Amino acid sequence: VIMSCPICFAASPVRAFVLPCTHTFCDRCAARFLWEKPACAVCRAPVISASPAWAVRNEPPESYAASILVVKHKGVTFEVDLDTNAHECAYERLSAMFQIPIDRLKLIQKGKLLPARGTPDLEDALRPGVMIQLMGSRLEQQLPPAPGPFRRIRLQMLALLALLSSWIRPVLSDPRAAVTSVLGGLALVARTGGLFLQSLVMRNHPRRDPDQDE
Ligand SMILES: [Zn+2]
Ligand SMILES: [Zn+2]
Incomplete structure (x- = not known):
């Protein structure tokens, strides 16, 4: 399935996200407008969750071995996939998606700061499915223009x-x-x-x- 992000026009974004209203966006655009307001940028429907849009992604979940990080911000639950086959780092993934510089990103799970990135402790400490809190400020100037x-x-x-x-x-x-x-x-x-x-x-x-x- 070919789709393009209605905000940045990226064609077939590898890591598209789908909202309950079925509108689909690339991960950065979804993270960006939901960070500001829990509403769909296309139809303005209230949003409580954003999940990986497997149907429009290139790789099906079977070949991907994703572990799902549950990230909550302003009432929106982001189910962020982490490629465990590629040993993808949670810090890098969330930094790229939420546009928070990696050195300013803090991940908190069950009230505890997660170990630093690149350390073997991180994978052990990270519990997929347990809510992660993001701390850090976003880089607004690197983002595509806002809808409106x-x-x-x-x-x-x-x-x-x-x-x-x-x-x-x-x-x-x-x-x-x-x-x-x-x-x-x-x-x-x-x-x-x-x-x-x-x-x-x-x-x-x-x-x-x-x-x-x-
Ligand atoms: Zn986009
Ligand atoms: Zn919508």
């Missing part, structure tokens, strides 16, 4: 560009045909205008019927 008026204008500009290019492309590929069609159009306009003027003149100065008596 700006995005609407951008979409309109893109649509306008597409329309313009659909007009310009035939002109570029066959200028003579385009000129002929424009001239044809102008001739039609001139002819219609001429007929209209003629009808006006006729109405104001009706032609006298020579056979009729005065």
Whole structure:
């Protein structure tokens, strides 16, 4: 299944997330708008959870051996998959998804700070399925533009560009045909205008019927 993130237009994001309203986003965009407000960026439906969208991801969960980290923020439960086959580090995964610099990211589970990344203690201490609390501030300047008026204008500009290019492309590929069609159009306009003027003149100065008596 091919999908593109409706916010950043990334095509077939490897780590897409699906919301209860069934709208799907790439992991960073989902993390970003849900971090600010627990509502879908497309339909505004309230969101309580975000789960891996296995249906649109490239790799099915069987070949992936994911352990699910349960990350809670502002009433939203993120089920973040961690590739255990690749020994993916929870710090790196959550830092990338939530755009929190890794040196400022603190993971707390059951009230305890998890061991530092890259240490063997981390995997032992991490309990998949047990809620993780994220501490740290996000890097806002690295994020794609927020949905809203700006995005609407951008979409309109893109649509306008597409329309313009659909007009310009035939002109570029066959200028003579385009000129002929424009001239044809102008001739039609001139002819219609001429007929209209003629009808006006006729109405104001009706032609006298020579056979009729005065
Ligand atoms: Zn995205
Ligand atoms: Zn939605």
